[in-house]
Amino acid sequence: MKIGCVKEIKNNEFRVGLTPDNVKTYVAAGHHVYMEKGAGVGSGFSDNEYVDAGASLIDNASEVWSLVDMMIKVKEPLESEYGYFREGLILYTYLHLAADKEQTDALLAGKVKAVAYETIEDNGLPCLAPMSQIAGRLSIQEGAKYLEKKFGGEGILLAGVPGTPKANVVILGGGTVGMNACKIAVGMGANVTILDVNLKRLEELDNMFGAHIQTLVSTDSNIERVLKDADLVIGSVLIPGASTPKLFKKKYLPEMKDGAVFVDVAIDQGGCGESSHVTTHDDPVYIEDGVVHYCVGNMPGAVPRTSTIALTNATLKYGLMIADQGLEKACENRAIETGVNCYLGKLTNKNVAEAHGYEYTALKDVM
Numbered sequence: 001m002k003i004g005c006v007k008e009i010k011n012n013e014f015r016v017g018l019t020p021d022n023v024k025t026y027v028a029a030g031h032h033v034y035m036e037k038g039a040g041v042g043s044g045f046s047d048n049e050y051v052d053a054g055a056s057l058i059d060n061a062s063e064v065w066s067l068v069d070m071m072i073k074v075k076e077p078l079e080s081e082y083g084y085f086r087e088g089l090i091l092y093t094y095l096h097l098a099a100d101k102e103q104t105d106a107l108l109a110g111k112v113k114a115v116a117y118e119t120i121e122d123n124g125l126p127c128l129a130p131m132s133q134i135a136g137r138l139s140i141q142e143g144a145k146y147l148e149k150k151f152g153g154e155g156i157l158l159a160g161v162p163g164t165p166k167a168n169v170v171i172l173g174g175g176t177v178g179m180n181a182c183k184i185a186v187g188m189g190a191n192v193t194i195l196d197v198n199l200k201r202l203e204e205l206d207n208m209f210g211a212h213i214q215t216l217v218s219t220d221s222n223i224e225r226v227l228k229d230a231d232l233v234i235g236s237v238l239i240p241g242a243s244t245p246k247l248f249k250k251k252y253l254p255e256m257k258d259g260a261v262f263v264d265v266a267i268d269q270g271g272c273g274e275s276s277h278v279t280t281h282d283d284p285v286y287i288e289d290g291v292v293h294y295c296v297g298n299m300p301g302a303v304p305r306t307s308t309i310a311l312t313n314a315t316l317k318y319g320l321m322i323a324d325q326g327l328e329k330a331c332e333n334r335a336i337e338t339g340v341n342c343y344l345g346k347l348t349n350k351n352v353a354e355a356h357g358y359e360y361t362a363l364k365d366v367m
Contacts, residue, residue, distance in 0.1 A: 014042025085110025
């Protein structure tokens with residue numbers, strides 16, 4: 001199979017879909033890899049490393065798109081890339097279609113076979129997990145920074161010092177993002193409260209962190225109560241493939257401290273805050289009702305070397321299955337099947353279909 005990888009064009013996105021080691025693996029399996037020149041530079045991988053691994057270097061992205069059977073990316077294609085869509089092209093990347101109707105329409109119109117990292121299910125969400133781990137840890141790092149007065153925050157230190165209060169950190173959602181945020185917040189010495197609807201998960205978190213955290217069932221009343229004293233709030237709610245429920249409501253903002261910070265890690269799926277809208281690394285925050293909002297849509301892009309290696313460690317396995325067997329045969333494996341969101345003009349993910357009010361078609365009925 002002809003495999004392609006191009007430079008990401010999203011704002012401050014320095015990750016890349018393939019490392020030189022990945023290329024070497026695809027080539028060893030008999031596939032041909034086409035890399036856009038400079039695609040890996042932002043993650044610290046030179047063109048020479050890709051050539052040494054067996055890739056063919058191509059001068060521009062449009063030529064790569066036209067040459068390949070499968071395009072491997074990191075982030076969803078932007079509008080300027082929709083023109084590269086064509087019938088039968090396999091697109092293997094993060095898509096987050098529930099929050100992106102325009103992209104969904106473009107993929108359907110182009111009859112692309114779109115496989116989304118974030119909906120591949122295999123004892124969890126293996127291709128989403130590494131970025132969730134990074135985003136969770138980054139959320140505390142970024143939140144601590146924006147608590148500084150210079151950025152509109154309260155001007156407090158997350159851990160405090162002897163004789164001063166520690167910051168109160170509230171984490172909405174106890175999944176991979178929430179757990180990793182909790183780990184860093186606890187490590188920095190903050191007071192941490194984590195909420196989730198799943199009692200079993202709260203029990204697991206309580207066993208992990210013990211007396212260092214407070215666990216609460218996620219209800220509107222509990223959320224409203226703890227937000228009044230919160231200095232930093234992390235939104236880490238996820239429903240695979242679906243739009244995120246709005247747990248962080250606008251009506252809570254006036255009740256919160258001036259200069260409190262809200263980091264909406266769920267923004268890729270529409271965000272879990274009613275007051276959330278996507279921001280970029282160039283302009284990451286805005287203030288509404290005195291609360292600093294950080295809603296960057298590609299948080300792990302801030303640490304591209306770590307993120308690229310972590311992501312491709314997870315995605316390589318499934319990409320190789322598709323390349324070796326073809327998408328149709330590979331879909332006999334349920335993990336790959338769950339990743340297919342669009343197939344030759346049909347919407348094959350139920351949550352995405354519900355998000356846009358579109359007709360859902362089971363993959364088995366069109367493949």
